[in-house]
Amino acid sequence: MRIGEVERLTGVSARSLRHYDAHGLLATSRHSNGYREFADGTVQQVVRIKRLIEAGFTLETIRDVLPCVNGDRVEMCPEVASLIREELSEIDDAMADLARRRDLVTSMLIGQRLSR
Structure with missing residues (x-):
């Protein structure tokens, strides 16, 4: 899935998505043309990131907590x-x-x- 589609589905700007990617919060790969390709499940991951940001967590803390988030629950x-x-x-x-x-x-x- 390309960045524009993730942006459209989540309401999160492409700039923020690139920022999350740079901090290792999203799984992406690169095409030969340099475009990011976002993995399946990215939309749900972005929704989780948004929720944690709304709760006041820093991206560094989110990086630690995110692997333990399962839907709306935190293990x-x-x-x-x-x-x-x-x-x-x-x-x-x-x-x-x-x-x-x-x-x-x-x-x-x-x-x-x-x-x-």
């Missing part, structure tokens, strides 16, 4: 479970920081502590 070997727990911890830390910042901004508005 939890200890290494993958550790990576996912680490990501969840980072999300929790970011949420706590945002809550702290929100409280500070709210208290400034309530107390009108900001100079105009």
